[in-house]
Amino acid sequence: MSDATVFIVDDDQAVARSLRWLIETVRLQVETFASAQAFLDGYDAAKPGCLVLDVRMPGMSGLELQERLAARRCYHVPIIFITGHGDVQMAVRAVQAGAFDFVEKPFNDQDLLDRIQRAIAHDAGQRGKEAQRAQLKALFAGLTPREREVLDLVVEGLSNKAVANALGLSAKTVEVHRAKVMEKLHARSISDLVKMAMQNQAP
Amino acid sequence: MSGASEAMLLGLVVLVGTLMVAMIGSTYLLLRLREAETRLHEKEDQHQGILDRLQENEYRLRTIIESEPECVKLQAADGTVLEINPAGLRLLDAGRPEDIIGTKIYDVVAQEYKDIYRENMRRVFAGEAVVYEFKSITLKGRVCWMETHAVPLRDARGAVYALLGITRDITEHKWAEEQGRRHQTELARVARLSTMGEMATGLAHELNQPLSAIANFARGCIRRLRSGDVAPADLIEPLEEVCEQAERAGEIMRHVRDFVRKSEPRMTAVDINLVVRSVVKFTEHEARQNETVVTLHLAPQQPRVWADSIMVEQVVCNLVRNAMEAMAETRTLRREIIIRTVRNGGDFVEVEVIDTGPGIDGAVIDQIFDQFFTTKPEGVGMGLSISRSIVESHGGSIRAESRAGGGATFRFTLKAIPIRLNRDERRYSLHS
Numbered sequence: 001m002s003d004a005t006v007f008i009v010d011d012d013q014a015v016a017r018s019l020r021w022l023i024e025t026v027r028l029q030v031e032t033f034a035s036a037q038a039f040l041d042g043y044d045a046a047k048p049g050c051l052v053l054d055v056r057m058p059g060m061s062g063l064e065l066q067e068r069l070a071a072r073r074c075y076h077v078p079i080i081f082i083t084g085h086g087d088v089q090m091a092v093r094a095v096q097a098g099a100f101d102f103v104e105k106p107f108n109d110q111d112l113l114d115r116i117q118r119a120i121a122h123d124a125g126q127r128g129k130e131a132q133r134a135q136l137k138a139l140f141a142g143l144t145p146r147e148r149e150v151l152d153l154v155v156e157g158l159s160n161k162a163v164a165n166a167l168g169l170s171a172k173t174v175e176v177h178r179a180k181v182m183e184k185l186h187a188r189s190i191s192d193l194v195k196m197a198m199q200n201q202a203p
Numbered sequence: 204m205s206g207a208s209e210a211m212l213l214g215l216v217v218l219v220g221t222l223m224v225a226m227i228g229s230t231y232l233l234l235r236l237r238e239a240e241t242r243l244h245e246k247e248d249q250h251q252g253i254l255d256r257l258q259e260n261e262y263r264l265r266t267i268i269e270s271e272p273e274c275v276k277l278q279a280a281d282g283t284v285l286e287i288n289p290a291g292l293r294l295l296d297a298g299r300p301e302d303i304i305g306t307k308i309y310d311v312v313a314q315e316y317k318d319i320y321r322e323n324m325r326r327v328f329a330g331e332a333v334v335y336e337f338k339s340i341t342l343k344g345r346v347c348w349m350e351t352h353a354v355p356l357r358d359a360r361g362a363v364y365a366l367l368g369i370t371r372d373i374t375e376h377k378w379a380e381e382q383g384r385r386h387q388t389e390l391a392r393v394a395r396l397s398t399m400g401e402m403a404t405g406l407a408h409e410l411n412q413p414l415s416a417i418a419n420f421a422r423g424c425i426r427r428l429r430s431g432d433v434a435p436a437d438l439i440e441p442l443e444e445v446c447e448q449a450e451r452a453g454e455i456m457r458h459v460r461d462f463v464r465k466s467e468p469r470m471t472a473v474d475i476n477l478v479v480r481s482v483v484k485f486t487e488h489e490a491r492q493n494e495t496v497v498t499l500h501l502a503p504q505q506p507r508v509w510a511d512s513i514m515v516e517q518v519v520c521n522l523v524r525n526a527m528e529a530m531a532e533t534r535t536l537r538r539e540i541i542i543r544t545v546r547n548g549g550d551f552v553e554v555e556v557i558d559t560g561p562g563i564d565g566a567v568i569d570q571i572f573d574q575f576f577t578t579k580p581e582g583v584g585m586g587l588s589i590s591r592s593i594v595e596s597h598g599g600s601i602r603a604e605s606r607a608g609g610g611a612t613f614r615f616t617l618k619a620i621p622i623r624l625n626r627d628e629r630r631y632s633l634h635s
Contacts, residue, residue: 012412014448018419021441025426056408084408105411109422 004120005029005049007077009039009065011057019052026113028120036060040068048127050100050119051079052112055090063094070098075130078119082107136200139185147184150177154190155197274370277356280328282307282321285365294372296343303342313338313346315496327353327366336373338491348377384488409455413448420445472507472620473515475544475552482519483542486527493527495538502544506619508552514593515617518601521586522556522613529560529611551599551616558612562605571603590615 006023008030010016016032023030029049033039037060039051053062060068062081069076078100083091091102100122101115143151153163160178164171187193268275274291278284284303287295295311297303312320316337323335332354339349351370355363420441427433483490483497490497508515523540530538539559547553563571570576572591594601594615601615 012416014416014444014451015412015419017444018416018423018441018448021423021444022419022426025423025430084411105415106418107415109419109426 003029003048004123005031005047006116006120007039007043007049007051008032009034009036009051009057009062010054010082011035011059012054015054022109023052023113023116026117028116036062036065036068039065045074045076047077048120048123049077050116050123051077052116053079053081055081055083055087055094055102063090063097066094066097066099075126078122078126080112080115080119133199136196139196140200142184143181147177147181150174151181151193151197154178154181155194271369274368276303276308276368276370278308278324278366278368279364280324280366282309282324284308291370294341294349294370295339296341296345311339311341313340315491315494323351323353324366327355328363330355330363336377347372347374349373381492406455406459410452413452413455416448417445417452420448469511469513470509471512473510473512474507475505475515475554475617476501478512478515479519479542479544479554482516482523486520486523489524489527490540493531493538495527495530495540497523498539498541500541500543502546505544505546505552506549506621508597508617509620510597510617515597518590518593518615519554519556521590522615525586525613526556526558526560526611530558533561546619547616549621550619552619553614553616556613557610559610562609563603563611565605568603568605572601 006028008016008019008023010019010032011034013034016034020030020032031043033042036053036057053065055062066079069079079094079098081091081094081099081102082105083102084105088104091099091104094102100119103112103115140148149167150163153166158166160171160174163169164174167174169177181187182193185193185196187196268288271288272290274288274294276284276287276291284306287297287300287303292298292300292303295303309317309320316339319335320337323333326333332352334350334352336348336350338346340346349370350373351368353366353368356365356367358364424438424441427438479499479501483499486497519542523542526540527538530540537559541555541557543553543555543557545553545555564578567576567578571578572587576588591601594617598618599616601613604612604614606612
């Protein structure tokens, strides 16, 4: 079994059970929630996978759940909306608000499963990038303030001598700091360093 | 004394007596004459007083009428205008009194109100005081709404010789009222549409749930069977779910059916002519708004039909409204709806609604009774389909025809109650 989980939020328990029965045929783990609130309270954000969400639900609607997740300002699993007949406008709004995809009821089983697989792959990709970013952040966090200053100027293209002048240090000291930065960030060259600095600055 | 002197004395006495009598008499007569003369003078004075008062009265009345801001006019029984005040001339855009006086009032009454006007005139000359509204087209062709308070004017013997009418322009008031009514009609239409729309959407969503569950369970079973890694016993539970969900869908359908059936038809012996008249009455306003003349050709002494009168009313009403809408959409020269009731053989009563609209496109004439079929931009396509199901549930049939010269005819039949069904029924149908 894949380690990905399909989270299903549907107030209609029969529909939720039937989705589980269908999705389990492609060897994915399934967790069902009877309401948007139950999902917010009980889901583990660390688990990779995707969220299959009914647009229309009593209480908190699918769209509201999407808003709540977005308001948390941290990464969440991609959402596939299930819409009823005539809810296409709602689906469009959901996609504009960042939903991964939507299927219209009644849907073709293969179509739904394909979309779920794509969502899971997208999630894996996002999580990989997320992990890299976190690792980079950790490496940068290991630099001393002085090393950070030296790094910033080096990345701007200044020579050792110019950095030394700018910071009022000797060229020798700058040389030592630079070597330390390269070592801490596991960078093999200046161009590596520039790339990593840019990645770290990206949102 | 001698005999002669006696006779002379007697003669003298008689003469004196006669003279005295004559004198007294003439004095008396003179006195009477004087008296009569005095009385005559008094009478003359009195008469002059009455004449003065009459003239004064007339002058006062004339001043009141002339300066009256509303239109005041006198009309003869045939509608000839006898008198009209300046306000009336202004109201009708007439320059001089001769433009109106002597002409028929019907000349300034809009076509569709002439009958109403005539009927009210008749009532006034029969002695009633009436108030009526009508649409008027002035001498300059301006269309406006009028309200008239009319009373009969009687001569000394009590016979009505003229109609006194006070008329005012209520166009603005009418316009505001119209706006209000139009708004309300629109609201009602939107409410009806949205209720139906909501019901349909709700129903679609309700049914979608068990149907998608069934599809998911069934496909899950097929996938497992195809891949071969499933024990037959593991399929029992999901298949039971399939059955349950199918039952759930059935349950939803039953609710809908119950909801629709809530109003059982109430069948009575219905006089179709009465139904037609009542529809004409409550569509009168719309007909006027659409400048449509509705003409009735109702066969007298129709046998009754066994029907729910409200439902039949609904059918006639749908056909009349459709006709009006069809004619409103195009630039039809003459907007007329003819409703005919005919006895069709002995077993059926036939109702025809004929319009002078554009007719029905031959390509769609077979579909117009289908549910959700509509040619109107805002139609839902329920009217004719409901009409057909009502007519058919009454054992009748409904057809549409497009006539060669333009216009459409809708014709439906209802089963007639045989006249000899029972005595009560028979008496009823002969007297109604």
